[in-house]
Amino acid sequence: QALEQGQLDTNNFQHLKFLAKYNVGNDSDLTPIVATEIIPLALFWKDHDSLDGIEGESIAIPNDPSNQGRAINVLVQADLITLKEEGLVTPTPADIDTEASKVQITPVDAAQTPSAYGEGTPAIINNSFLDRAGIDPNLAVFQDDPNSPEAEPYINAFVVRAEDADNETIKQLAELWHTPEVQAAVDEDAKGTSVQVERTQEELQEILDRLEEAERNI
Numbered sequence: 001q002a003l004e005q006g007q008l009d010t011n012n013f014q015h016l017k018f019l020a021k022y023n024v025g026n027d028s029d030l031t032p033i034v035a036t037e038i039i040p041l042a043l044f045w046k047d048h049d050s051l052d053g054i055e056g057e058s059i060a061i062p063n064d065p066s067n068q069g070r071a072i073n074v075l076v077q078a079d080l081i082t083l084k085e086e087g088l089v090t091p092t093p094a095d096i097d098t099e100a101s102k103v104q105i106t107p108v109d110a111a112q113t114p115s116a117y118g119e120g121t122p123a124i125i126n127n128s129f130l131d132r133a134g135i136d137p138n139l140a141v142f143q144d145d146p147n148s149p150e151a152e153p154y155i156n157a158f159v160v161r162a163e164d165a166d167n168e169t170i171k172q173l174a175e176l177w178h179t180p181e182v183q184a185a186v187d188e189d190a191k192g193t194s195v196q197v198e199r200t201q202e203e204l205q206e207i208l209d210r211l212e213e214a215e216r217n218i
Contacts, residue, residue: 001026004026004028004161009170010160010164010174012156012177013156014157015153016032016152016154016156016157016204016207016211017066017070017089017090017211018066020153020208020211020212021066024212024215024216025215029162030159030161030162031164031208032157032159032204032205032208033158033160033164033167033174034157034174034175034177034201035156036157036158036174036196037186037196037197038146038151038154038195038197039154039194040143040151040193041070041071041124041127042124042140042141042193043059043074043078043124043141044139045122045123045141048122049139051141051142054103055080055103056103057103057104057121057122058104058105058122059080059106060105060107060112060116060122061105061106061108061113061123061124062109062113062125062126063108064109067110068090068093068107069089069091069092070144070153070154071105071124072091072092072095073088073144073150074124075103076091077142077144079102080101081096081101081102081103081105082100083095084096084097089150089153089211090214090218093105093107106121110129113125114133114135117133117135118133127190136191137191137192155197155204155207156197178196178198
């Protein structure tokens with residue numbers, strides 16, 4: 001809102017799916033100009049280092065709209081969940097073919113996923129909760145592929161108002177995010193979980209347009 005109201009020239013906090021939801025919900029046209037990163041969403045299972053033996057388990061996933069669909073798709077990529085219809089960007093529990101799936105899911109508040117993990121339940125945990133819970137991100141038994149088409153909605157980007165889409169000064173500022181010095185700081189802050197993304201402005205807009213169309217059809 002601050003960006004749209006002119007209080008900011010650019011921001012970098014949201015992935016494209018979040019941006020699509022905002023634009024559609026607010027009749028806005030905020031525009032991505034430079035891609036930054038993807039933070040993979042990962043599955044953790046206490047005292048396990050692989051998916052071996054996970055069939056039949058119930059997996060805790062975050063239940064908020066921004067992450068539930070992605071969490072389900074993580075399990076699809078892990079070949080643990082089968083959907084009734086392939087290729088859904090934001091699947092819900094109702095879209096799961098339970099008989100064809102190898103695990104069940106238990107949607108919980110995202111803040112509760114570390115507790116489920118601590119109790120021995122496999123859990124998909126947002127990156128922001130890992131540090132608070134003292135969970136090493138390198139202990140993940142599976143994570144989504146940042147190079148897959150399914151990950152495209154979760155590309156983070158610098159965003160501007162539409163009239164600044166060709167503002168070269170802002171673009172130069174945004175590109176500084178990709179310099180070695182900034183990347184070293186990002187890597188330290190994210191404990192190695194941030195994956196740098198290089199996409200053209202046109203590619204970002206194409207993904208956003210597709211996501212906005214899907215959002216309108218929900």
